[in-house]
Amino acid sequence: TYVIAQPCVDLKDKACIDECPVDCIYEGPRKMYINPDECVDCGACEPVCPVEAIFYEDAVPDEWAGYATADQEVFALADVSGGASAAGVMAADHPVVAAEAVKAA
C-alpha cells in the first residue's frame, strides 16, 4: 500500500485527496493518512503531492522509516473507515507524527 511520510506534517496540502478514486486518504491533526484496507494501490496520489510525501510502503526513505508503518498503525487503533470525506479529523496523530517538532510557518 501507499503511505504518507514526514513532508506532509503541518502542511496537509490535500492535492492528493482529489486524486484518490476510493476516498481513502483521511485527515489527522497534523498529517494525512492512507487507510491500507481501502487503498487500491492505484498510485494516482503519489505524483501530485507538491512535497513528495507519498511513497509505496517499501520505498519510504530511511530517514523517515517510522512512516512506513504509521498509517497502518493509526487505522489499526482508530478503526476509521467508510470514506474520508465524511469522516472528519481524527482525534490523534500517530506517535511518530506527534513527536515531530512543529514546522515554522
Ligand code: F3S
Ligand atoms: Fe500531504 Fe501531500 Fe497530500 S502534503 S495532504 S500528502 S498532497
Ligand code: F3S
Ligand atoms: Fe488512493 Fe493513493 Fe491509494 S490515490 S487508492 S491512496 S494509492
